[in-house]
Structures are given as structure tokens and as C-alpha cells.
Amino acid sequence: MTLPHTPRIEINLAKIAHNAATLVELYGAKNIGLMGVTKTVCGAPEIAQVLLDQGIPMLADSKLVNLKRMREAGIKGSFVYLRSPSLSEVELVIQYADISINTELAVVTKLSEAALVSHTVQNIIVMIEMGDLREGIMPDNLDCFIQEVLTLKGIEIVGIGVNFACFGGVKPDDQKMVDLSLLASMIETKFTLPLSFVSGGNSANYEWFMGATDVGKVNNLRLGESIYLGRETLNRLVIPELYTDAFTFVSEVIESKVKPSMPYGERGQNAFGEVPQFEDRGLMNRVIVGVGNQDVVVAGLTPLIDIEILGASSDHTVINAKDSNLRVGDEVTFNLNYGALLSSMVSPYVTKKYSYVI
Numbered sequence: 001m002t003l004p005h006t007p008r009i010e011i012n013l014a015k016i017a018h019n020a021a022t023l024v025e026l027y028g029a030k031n032i033g034l035m036g037v038t039k040t041v042c043g044a045p046e047i048a049q050v051l052l053d054q055g056i057p058m059l060a061d062s063k064l065v066n067l068k069r070m071r072e073a074g075i076k077g078s079f080v081y082l083r084s085p086s087l088s089e090v091e092l093v094i095q096y097a098d099i100s101i102n103t104e105l106a107v108v109t110k111l112s113e114a115a116l117v118s119h120t121v122q123n124i125i126v127m128i129e130m131g132d133l134r135e136g137i138m139p140d141n142l143d144c145f146i147q148e149v150l151t152l153k154g155i156e157i158v159g160i161g162v163n164f165a166c167f168g169g170v171k172p173d174d175q176k177m178v179d180l181s182l183l184a185s186m187i188e189t190k191f192t193l194p195l196s197f198v199s200g201g202n203s204a205n206y207e208w209f210m211g212a213t214d215v216g217k218v219n220n221l222r223l224g225e226s227i228y229l230g231r232e233t234l235n236r237l238v239i240p241e242l243y244t245d246a247f248t249f250v251s252e253v254i255e256s257k258v259k260p261s262m263p264y265g266e267r268g269q270n271a272f273g274e275v276p277q278f279e280d281r282g283l284m285n286r287v288i289v290g291v292g293n294q295d296v297v298v299a300g301l302t303p304l305i306d307i308e309i310l311g312a313s314s315d316h317t318v319i320n321a322k323d324s325n326l327r328v329g330d331e332v333t334f335n336l337n338y339g340a341l342l343s344s345m346v347s348p349y350v351t352k353k354y355s356y357v358i
């Protein structure tokens with residue numbers, strides 16, 4: 001079956017290229033190199049190629065199937081597995097990732113065994129906990145961990161990294177970055193181990209970077225959202241000169257009627273187990289678009305025209321059409337936030353449409 005015309009996500013590769021090139025130059029001015037994070041876009045090879053062409057040779061993804069997808073599409077990058085591997089997938093990590101991030105000795109030991117079987121070396125970046133409380137070794141245990149890893153054959157420590165603002169919403173501030181630099185120096189000296197990557201974080205590091213006169217030993221960031229959506233992620237402020245509309249979401253009106261604004265009859269739970277509250281605003285111009293929470297995180301969509309999303313079930317989104325005069329068959333376009341982008345890129349129900357000019 002050919003893919004339906006709607007719902008679709010429109011992907012402007014020229015705008016993504018502009019954002020990537022601008023960020024490469026911005027961060028490069030203080031000698032910070034970038035990894036392009038592709039998990040946000042389901043490892044789409046069309047997008048990965050744009051990142052490579054704009055001077056981002058390293059592609060990082062938290063799904064091995066996405067790394068596989070890019071490799072099989074002939075993308076010639078170096079591939080980073082951006083999530084600590086599970087024990088059960090170490091062979092696949094060896095097969096598809098040039099570098100993986102790690103925090104567990106049991107996993108690195110198994111990676112070492114698998115690397116030896118495949119006559120290869122697995123490069124690892126050791127992730128350190130600095131307060132956001134997702135992945136990472138506690139700094140006190142770092143010495144010990146590195147000592148152990150250095151005894152393993154087939155494993156090379158190529159860097160250290162930290163992650164912020166993903167779980168705890170903790171900021172990568174000056175002090176955290178200074179602490180990271182100190183840890184890097186300590187490791188380099190103590191173990192005579194030059195670190196190619198001191199990876200300071202993600203799109204949340206923008207504010208720190210702009211304010212920093214000296215970035216210390218931090219020489220790498222892993223960027224997703226700011227490349228795709230043009231924003232930093234602590235306050236979701238637009239980064240100057242970047243496009244925030246490289247992606248747009250398009251749905252189609254499947255019903256357009258004047259109806260009451262208050263549901264009527266005895267009421268229980270809705271499709272998602274909630275009992276939503278409504279305000280009586282009298283009769284309303286209402287439309288339904290043929291998209292729902294099964295296709296995209298509807299809460300992450302913002303309409304480009306003056307209408308209001310009232311709610312969504314699995315396959316329907318109900319909208320207050322106000323004075324827009326939307327009719328059946330009309331298309332409705334939305335801006336997307338991170339959740340909406342991620343969900344629509346992985347959804348088999350959403351058609352991907354690429355364009356090549358701004």
C-alpha cells in the first residue's frame with residue numbers, strides 16, 4: 001500500500017543543514033567538536049547524510065537498529081552507541097558501533113570478550129554522574145573503574161562524558177564543567193591516558209558555552225534538539241540564526257461541524273482513563289483531524305494558525321476551529337516540540353516528506 005498523504009512530517013533538509021553548519025561553526029570557535037544525535041529522527045539516513053556533509057562526522061544514536069539502518073544505507077560516518085549497552089546486546093554493539101558509552105564493568109568485560117572474538121577493538125566513552133542522576137559512574141569510583149577497564153583486552157578508553165538536563169533537569173553550569181575538566185586531567189595524568197573526547201553534554205550546554213571564556217578540557221558535545229529544532233533545552237530559547245521549523249507536521253480535517261463545547265450525558269473515563277473537565281463556551285466551530293496519540297504526541301503540536309487543540313484520542317484530534325473556516329479535506333499544519341518530533345519520526349503511520357530548498 002502506498003503511504004497516505006496525511007498525516008505527514010515535512011522535513012526541510014536545507015534548514016537542517018543550515019542549523020548544523022551554524023552550530024559546527026559556533027562551537028568550533030572554542031574548539032568543541034560535535035556528535036550529531038540521530039535518535040531524535042529515528043536514524044533517518046537522509047538526515048544523517050546532511051549532518052556528515054555539514055562537518056559532523058560522528059553520528060550518535062541510542063538505538064542499535066538506527067545505527068544498523070544508517071550503515072546499511074551506506075552512510076559513511078563513525079557511529080556512536082549513545083546508551084549504555086545491555087548485557088544481551090554486546091555482540092550487536094561490536095557489530096554496529098565504533099564507540100559506545102559505558103558505566104558498568106560487567107558490560108565492558110563482555111564487550112571485551114566479544115571484541116576479541118571479532119578481532120576488533122571497542123572504543124568506549126566512560127560516562128560520569130554529575131547530578132542529573134541518569135547514567136554515570138560516581139566520580140569517587142572512577143579511578144577504580146578505569147584501572148579495571150585498562151586490564152581488559154579489546155577495549156580502548158577514548159573519552160569521558162557527562163549528561164545533563166535529561167532526567168533531573170540539572171544544569172551543566174560552570175562549576176560542573178570545571179569539575180569535568182579536572183577529572184579529565186586527573187585521568188590523563190594518573191593513567192597516561194590521552195582522552196580524545198571530553199564530552200560535556202548536549203543541547204542543554206548552550207548557555208554555559210555562550211558564557212564561558214574558557215571551556216577547559218571540554219572538547220565535545222552531543223547535539224540533537226538544537227540541530228533539529230533550533231533551540232537550547234534549558235529554557236527552550238531559540239538559538240540566534242537557527243530555524244525552528246525545519247520540521248512541520250501536517251494533518252487533514254476529517255470532520256467539520258458546529259457542536260456544543262460541553263460533552264452531554266452521564267460521564268465516566270475517557271480513552272486514556274482520565275475524566276477531563278470542560279468549560280461551557282456555547283456552540284463552537286469544531287473540526288477533527290485524522291491524527292491521534294497513536295501517531296504523534298499530540299500535546300507537542302502547536303498549530304500555525306489561530307485554532308486550539310481541545311484534546312486527542314488514539315486516532316482523532318479535536319480542535320476548536322474558531323474563525324478559521326476549516327473544511328473537510330483542508331490541511332492543518334503544526335510546529336513540533338521534541339516529544340512530537342521523536343514520536344512522529346518513529347511512527348510507521350506518519351509519512352516522511354523531504355524537501356531540499358529553504
Ligand SMILES: *Cc1c(COP(=O)(O)O)cnc(C)c1O
Pocket residue numbers: 037039040062082163201202203204222223224225226233
Ligand atoms: C539524547 C541524548 C543527547 C542529545 O540530547 P539533545 O538534547 O537532543 O541535544 C546527548 N547525549 C545523550 C547521552 C543522549 O541520550
